[in-house]
Amino acid sequence: MAHIRTELPGPKARALIARDAAVTTPSYPRDYPFVMSHGRGTEVWDVDGNRFLDFEAGIAVCATGHAHPAVVAAVKAAADDFLHISSDFWHERMTALAERLVRLAPLGEPALAFLCQSGTEAVEGALKLARYVTRRPRFIGFLGAFHGRTMGSLAFTSSKYTQQLGFAPTMPGVTHVPYPNPYRPLFAGADQGKAVLDYMRLLFERSVPPSEVAAIVVEPIQGEGGYLVPPEGFLAGLRALADEHGILLVFDEVQCGAGRTGRMFACEHWGVHPDIVTLAKGLGSGVPIGAVIAKRRLMEQWKRGAHGNTFGGNPLACAAAIATLDLVEREYAALAAKNGAYFKERLQTLARRFPCIGEVRGKGLMIGMELIVPGPERAPAKALCDALVTRAFHNGLLLLSCGTSTVRFMPPLNVSVAEIDEALALLERSLGEALQGSHA
Ligand SMILES: Cc1ncc(COP(=O)(O)O)c(C=O)c1O
Numbered sequence: 001m002a003h004i005r006t007e008l009p010g011p012k013a014r015a016l017i018a019r020d021a022a023v024t025t026p027s028y029p030r031d032y033p034f035v036m037s038h039g040r041g042t043e044v045w046d047v048d049g050n051r052f053l054d055f056e057a058g059i060a061v062c063a064t065g066h067a068h069p070a071v072v073a074a075v076k077a078a079a080d081d082f083l084h085i086s087s088d089f090w091h092e093r094m095t096a097l098a099e100r101l102v103r104l105a106p107l108g109e110p111a112l113a114f115l116c117q118s119g120t121e122a123v124e125g126a127l128k129l130a131r132y133v134t135r136r137p138r139f140i141g142f143l144g145a146f147h148g149r150t151m152g153s154l155a156f157t158s159s160k161y162t163q164q165l166g167f168a169p170t171m172p173g174v175t176h177v178p179y180p181n182p183y184r185p186l187f188a189g190a191d192q193g194k195a196v197l198d199y200m201r202l203l204f205e206r207s208v209p210p211s212e213v214a215a216i217v218v219e220p221i222q223g224e225g226g227y228l229v230p231p232e233g234f235l236a237g238l239r240a241l242a243d244e245h246g247i248l249l250v251f252d253e254v255q256c257g258a259g260r261t262g263r264m265f266a267c268e269h270w271g272v273h274p275d276i277v278t279l280a281k282g283l284g285s286g287v288p289i290g291a292v293i294a295k296r297r298l299m300e301q302w303k304r305g306a307h308g309n310t311f312g313g314n315p316l317a318c319a320a321a322i323a324t325l326d327l328v329e330r331e332y333a334a335l336a337a338k339n340g341a342y343f344k345e346r347l348q349t350l351a352r353r354f355p356c357i358g359e360v361r362g363k364g365l366m367i368g369m370e371l372i373v374p375g376p377e378r379a380p381a382k383a384l385c386d387a388l389v390t391r392a393f394h395n396g397l398l399l400l401s402c403g404t405s406t407v408r409f410m411p412p413l414n415v416s417v418a419e420i421d422e423a424l425a426l427l428e429r430s431l432g433e434a435l436q437g438s439h440a
Contacts, residue, residue: 226403
């Protein structure tokens, strides 16, 4: 099917980008000139009438696809009632969402929820709660992590140093350790998860007093750092290490949560309970919302006024999140598991024909395809990855990268098999073109 009917960017897109450049910060990391007009499900159209398949879903946000009728209806109904009252007061949608979140939370014991507006705000809430209840100053984070761009979460973010450059000092007290990556082992031995845990034990003996560590903050599947799935036993090992030292375990599920991996929370794949979990992105299908969910015995220690916000529990955001969770719980998490398995298998088949595809990994509809320069060193093929994302755009497929040279696939959870097949055809064409370009 013809997707693209103008040059890209088309004339209307070009005009808007020029207008925007005069008034908008240049700091947004915009990879290619897509100017949205509207979207339905996995399909989006730009202002020049070109149609694209959206396999990045607004950076893993549009969990139920663009403009899902049930989500739109819920937001419209909420807007008809009122737009805002603030978290200083009560309303039914806010309580209903908190009830839903504490019921779903993978904490293994009673929980409480704090609502906010974004991933970074959720992470800040988790950090503040961990500090508050432990009265400890230090934290452990992971290289390759992304937790946000405010001064607390930024102290952990380390997927690219551009996010850090020029902003020091961020929140003090964070020590980074490697995230286990069996495809690119840093340590000797087959079990990279165990090696990282051993490294952390050494760190605790030699440099970081564990009695001063409030929390270990980790993505159960590392997102921006390359869609890395931890080895079996790693998250359980972190849980045990944390328990040994009275350290809290924070799972940042901002990207991997809300059904993305085929389970409501990614950590459910390993049956490991954190003390605190963060959500955002997919939770509101595009309406900004974040959440911190913590064990009740921790969050109930917060005194009145210890933490709060203006927009937390916004009725439009709560309505969108409740409608999203209805769909994800009833149907879409299971769909993500089923269609994600199909998609991953098709990508693995493609990998057998293209030696530049080093590894295909992921769970559900959180799938990474790492591109390499073929050979024993598996050198990351960054230029090829960038070229592929650009060629895909020109062929009508929206993608984003992560890590050094990994293309990530994070379509809406209700993407159809026909759309996956269509995307695979566009991907293969784009990869062929990118490879040709890289040899030219
Ligand atoms: C795991 C994780 N945590 C936190 C964030 C920050 O979320 P936000 O951009 O909504 O502040 C992100 C964003 O990509 C993320 O992937």
